[in-house]
Amino acid sequence: MIQYYAKQHSGLEEIQSLQPFCWINIQPPFDHAELEHLATHLHFPLDFLTDSLDIDERSRYEREEAIKLIVVNTPVINDSGTDSEAIYITAPIGIILTDENIITITAVDNPIIHKFLEGRVKHFDSSDHKMFVLQLFEQTVFRFLECLKKLNLKRNLIEQELYNSSRNKELQELLRIEKSLVYFVNSLSSNELLKMKMKRTDLLTIRGMEAHEDLFEDIIIDNSQALEMSNVYTNILSGTMEAYASIVSNNLNSVIQRLTIITIVLMAPTLIASLFGMNVPLPGKDSPAMFYGIILISILFGILIIWILKRRKIL
Numbered sequence: 001m002i003q004y005y006a007k008q009h010s011g012l013e014e015i016q017s018l019q020p021f022c023w024i025n026i027q028p029p030f031d032h033a034e035l036e037h038l039a040t041h042l043h044f045p046l047d048f049l050t051d052s053l054d055i056d057e058r059s060r061y062e063r064e065e066a067i068k069l070i071v072v073n074t075p076v077i078n079d080s081g082t083d084s085e086a087i088y089i090t091a092p093i094g095i096i097l098t099d100e101n102i103i104t105i106t107a108v109d110n111p112i113i114h115k116f117l118e119g120r121v122k123h124f125d126s127s128d129h130k131m132f133v134l135q136l137f138e139q140t141v142f143r144f145l146e147c148l149k150k151l152n153l154k155r156n157l158i159e160q161e162l163y164n165s166s167r168n169k170e171l172q173e174l175l176r177i178e179k180s181l182v183y184f185v186n187s188l189s190s191n192e193l194l195k196m197k198m199k200r201t202d203l204l205t206i207r208g209m210e211a212h213e214d215l216f217e218d219i220i221i222d223n224s225q226a227l228e229m230s231n232v233y234t235n236i237l238s239g240t241m242e243a244y245a246s247i248v249s250n251n252l253n254s255v256i257q258r259l260t261i262i263t264i265v266l267m268a269p270t271l272i273a274s275l276f277g278m279n280v281p282l283p284g285k286d287s288p289a290m291f292y293g294i295i296l297i298s299i300l301f302g303i304l305i306i307w308i309l310k311r312r313k314i315l
Contacts, residue, residue, distance in 0.1 A: 007126050023126035026105040052094020053107040059190040070095040073187035074140045075147045086179035090187040102129045112139045130204045137219045144226045181234045188227040269298030
């Protein structure tokens with residue numbers, strides 16, 4: 001679906017056809033023929049559109065004469081429907097800058113694009129393409145920070161559950177969070193390299209524009225903060241998983257130790273009872289009190305073994 005938007009007096013409004021300095025937004029569902037027609041009409045390579053639809057595309061930028069392509073990775077909820085997959089994954093947004101228009105394209109329903117469409121971004125003007133790109137970067141970082149806070153809160157709640165139970169469900173949820181954080185670390189690192197390179201080469205030609213430069217600098221700082229938070233949460237989660245694995249292993253060792261002690265304590269009485277149960281002549285076999293004597297000897301041997309184990313601080 002290809003939509004055209006332009007800044008009007010009442011705000012951002014959808015228009016019916018392509019106009020100079022309008023925003024062209026492409027999101028599912030769309031037809032390949034539509035993409036090819038748009039690329040031909042605006043004179044840029046079709047690869048600029050198709051590359052942005054690859055879910056594994058890395059953050060980067062590319063020039064083709066006066067046309068610029070910027071690909072930035074953003075966090076989205078994983079809709080795979082399986083409990084073993086990450087809660088969040090990352091998907092690229094392709095930003096194509098022409099002489100007159102700006103084009104955004106994404107392969108998924110992206111909440112960052114919806115913020116702009118719903119008018120929830122302050123001072124948004126679709127005709128100011130340089131500021132539009134910077135605001136997209138800013139909202140991407142804000143989205144990462146928001147998702148990180150949600151993941152950390154979910155991790156804390158699961159840890160509280162783990163103190164009272166050892167079900168696999170909580171461990172699977174922690175594993176899903178860990179996978180999400182791995183996606184975030186990789187994408188934030190890639191985004192940071194992209195922004196640093198864009199700033200160094202002045203891809204947006206904002207050098208000397210104080211407001212734009214200050215905003216870009218703040219975005220780079222916030223991206224670094226999000227990356228650091230992702231690394232910290234990843235380390236905390238890894239430590240939690242290792243600690244819980246050690247606790248489970250320690251509990252298992254305690255159970256095995258108790259079972260072993262019970263087996264040792266019962267071994268001597270069992271041996272005595274087995275000896276006197278053999279079909280061979282034994283002393284006192286005709287005595288009516290021998291049954292109680294065997295029981296008494298078995299109990300005394302059990303008590304003796306327990307005393308020895310306590311003396312050696314095994315029990």
